[in-house]
Amino acid sequence: MKQLKNQTLLASVLTDGKGQQVFNPFDDSLLATVPMSCQAKIEHDVVEMEAGQKAWQKKPVSERCQLMKKWHQLILQNEDDLAMLITLEGGKPLKEALGEVRYGASFIEWFAEEGRRAYGNTIPSASNDKTILTVKQAIGVAAAITPWNFPLAMITRKAAPALAAGCSFICKPSESTPLTAFAVTELAYQAGIPKDVLRMVVGENAHDVGEVFTYHPSVRKFSFTGSTLVGRKLQMQCASTIKRTSMELGGNAPFIVFDDADIDSAVKGAIASKFRNAGQTCVCANRFYVQEAVYDEFIQKLVAEVDKLKVGNGLDESTDIGPLISKEAKQRVSDLIEEAKGRGARQINQERSLEGNFIAPTILIDVEHDRPLVQGEIFGPVLPIIRFSEEDKMIAMANDTIYGLAAYFYSQDMNRIWRVAHNLEYGMVGVNEGIISTEVAPFGGMKQSGNGREGAKEGLEEYLETKYVCIGGLDR
Numbered sequence: 001m002k003q004l005k006n007q008t009l010l011a012s013v014l015t016d017g018k019g020q021q022v023f024n025p026f027d028d029s030l031l032a033t034v035p036m037s038c039q040a041k042i043e044h045d046v047v048e049m050e051a052g053q054k055a056w057q058k059k060p061v062s063e064r065c066q067l068m069k070k071w072h073q074l075i076l077q078n079e080d081d082l083a084m085l086i087t088l089e090g091g092k093p094l095k096e097a098l099g100e101v102r103y104g105a106s107f108i109e110w111f112a113e114e115g116r117r118a119y120g121n122t123i124p125s126a127s128n129d130k131t132i133l134t135v136k137q138a139i140g141v142a143a144a145i146t147p148w149n150f151p152l153a154m155i156t157r158k159a160a161p162a163l164a165a166g167c168s169f170i171c172k173p174s175e176s177t178p179l180t181a182f183a184v185t186e187l188a189y190q191a192g193i194p195k196d197v198l199r200m201v202v203g204e205n206a207h208d209v210g211e212v213f214t215y216h217p218s219v220r221k222f223s224f225t226g227s228t229l230v231g232r233k234l235q236m237q238c239a240s241t242i243k244r245t246s247m248e249l250g251g252n253a254p255f256i257v258f259d260d261a262d263i264d265s266a267v268k269g270a271i272a273s274k275f276r277n278a279g280q281t282c283v284c285a286n287r288f289y290v291q292e293a294v295y296d297e298f299i300q301k302l303v304a305e306v307d308k309l310k311v312g313n314g315l316d317e318s319t320d321i322g323p324l325i326s327k328e329a330k331q332r333v334s335d336l337i338e339e340a341k342g343r344g345a346r347q348i349n350q351e352r353s354l355e356g357n358f359i360a361p362t363i364l365i366d367v368e369h370d371r372p373l374v375q376g377e378i379f380g381p382v383l384p385i386i387r388f389s390e391e392d393k394m395i396a397m398a399n400d401t402i403y404g405l406a407a408y409f410y411s412q413d414m415n416r417i418w419r420v421a422h423n424l425e426y427g428m429v430g431v432n433e434g435i436i437s438t439e440v441a442p443f444g445g446m447k448q449s450g451n452g453r454e455g456a457k458e459g460l461e462e463y464l465e466t467k468y469v470c471i472g473g474l475d476r
Helices: 039-058 061-077 079-090 094-117 153-165 178-191 206-215 228-241 263-279 292-306 327-342 391-399 414-423 456-461
Strands: 020-024 029-034 121-123 131-138 141-145 168-172 198-200 219-225 244-248 253-257 285-291 362-365 382-388 406-410 428-431 464-471
Touching: 020 079, 020 178, 029 178, 039 131, 039 141, 039 168, 039 206, 061 079, 061 094, 061 153, 061 178, 079 094, 079 178, 094 153, 094 456, 141 153, 141 206, 153 168, 153 178, 153 198, 153 219, 153 456, 168 206, 178 198, 206 219, 206 228, 219 228, 228 244, 253 263, 253 391, 263 285, 263 292, 263 382, 263 406, 285 292, 285 391, 292 362, 292 382, 327 362, 327 382, 382 391, 391 414, 414 428
Parallel strands: 141 168, 141 219, 168 198, 219 244, 253 285, 253 406, 285 382, 362 382, 406 428
Antiparallel strands: 020 029, 121 131, 131 464
8 A cells, every 4th residue: 555654554465366445435436455364264363362362361451451541542543544544444534534443443542541440339238147249250252344434433442342351352344444454453463452352354255254253152242233134134043152242333423403402503404414425324413303483593504514515526625525434325315315306305415426336415494204214323414304392202202213322303392302312212312412422421322323332331241241259267
């Protein structure tokens, strides 16, 4: 990769022969080829990770955390190269890619500190000849499958708590964006984290990797970020060995604007939430509900701002929206738009016809609530708006989905804020805020958006077992 300042980031993985080809979604040009592993090799990796985990767990927590802090520092020192890789293989605008690098690094710093606080408890006993206590221990080998839309942050959000807890961590990044994954892992090795404690694998067959991670008895914890459809299958496979699982699955986030909202703030939040990474995030606002009294004002101001957004090459620092990840992704989003228009939806902002994998930001009104555009994840820069009048009916519509990951609403009435936040069936709720992800808060959903939490103290608990110890025969 001639563009990189630090040529060591990918020196050990790039191949000139057979392997997984990685393409730039901006122009579908070939970026690189990386090695792939067969199922037997991945099974062997798991065995090595089990041995590595036992040694890693025995290290003092202060030593583990110091190595993680070195990793964190190296990521920040190489942030420009990592951001470029994210843009090249994922299409994300460079300024967003740089934000992802810093966001991803924040999990390593956070858990390097939080790992020191894996506290147990002493519990008062019913008799004086016993002492009861609990201790926290690493669950063992942790495996993960991560998506392409946040190729760095989705790895560090899982790997950092695993390593801090004393687990080893093996991960299959997306075949579309493995370069970032290998690069950030190389920095972990340079920081001193052993290769049998942290490892990335790209399989010859994605199904085979999933089978090893979910069926292998040495894997004690499995974490997945992706679609609900795939998550269901993986969770069923994990049941055969009763693995601990974390599933961060699909979302269908409502974005609600009440008649007492600060409309300028709501417009700003809508754009930040909807169009980040061209709408390809699991917590993107997916469907918009605007109360009648402010409907016209919100739309007028929204259209004015959306039509200013620049679509183009993510390497251009002025770009706001890059390409979708693939031709197939563009076709799927285009089909959703056409289906909605066929049922009476109207586009009210500037229409732009774009070549390649690009879709221009699209605002649709008169959208029916039961259309696929509203009922599923869009994963594209499309903003459907539905008018509402009554709060109770709107809450019912917002909750009318199998998903429950994130929701957003704008209001300045404190009674309404608490009431609506309480009644929305979502694991995360942004109130007067369009960007809610942070390492210090628990990230995760309700219903079929998954289970478990990432980030915050809850994220560390996902990789720890609580062991109860009763010491009897004491003379006090």
